[in-house]
Amino acid sequence: MMNLANSWDKQQIKCLPRKLKKGHASIGDTVKFERNGYTIHGQVEAYREHTVLVSISDADAAKLHLESPITLVNHKNYTVITTDICTEGGAASAEYSS
Numbered sequence: 271m272m273n274l275a276n277s278w279d280k281q282q283i284k285c286l287p288r289k290l291k292k293g294h295a296s297i298g299d300t301v302k303f304e305r306n307g308y309t310i311h312g313q314v315e316a317y318r319e320h321t322v323l324v325s326i327s328d329a330d331a332a333k334l335h336l337e338s339p340i341t342l343v344n345h346k347n348y349t350v351i352t353t354d355i356c357t358e359g360g361a362a363s364a365e366y367s368s
Contacts (some may be wrong), residue, residue, distance in 0.1 A: 295322050295350045303343075303348040308333055311351065312341075321346060 295301050295314045302311045302326060312326035322340045331339040 290343075292347055293350065295348065300351040301312050301343065301348040302351050306334055310334070315340065318342075322348070324348075 277298050277362060295317070297317055299314045299315060301322065302309055303324075304310070304319035310326055310330050312324035312330070314322045316326050317354050321344050324341055326334075326339050326341060328339050331337075331341075334341070358361070
């Protein structure tokens with residue numbers, strides 16, 4: 271019997287969607303969150319157990335008085351706007367609402 275995984279292209283295997291908790295973002299997703307009365311959009315750079323590390327614009331960082339455009343956001347405090355199922359070279363992205 272032939273192993274199907276061996277016949278697949280490595281890129282296809284890499285792009286299979288991961289199982290995440292409902293509403294949680296994954297690396298590469300665009301999220302929005304509220305902080306200090308502002309609605310902020312950013313891209314998820316890293317995933318942690320209780321938070322995601324989000325890269326935001328320099329302008330948004332200045333509005334929030336942050337020293338860098340990187341901030342932690344608790345999973346309860348953001349909404350996934352777009353999700354990028356295949357981050358490497360893939361054009362597969364979709365709107366997502368939790």
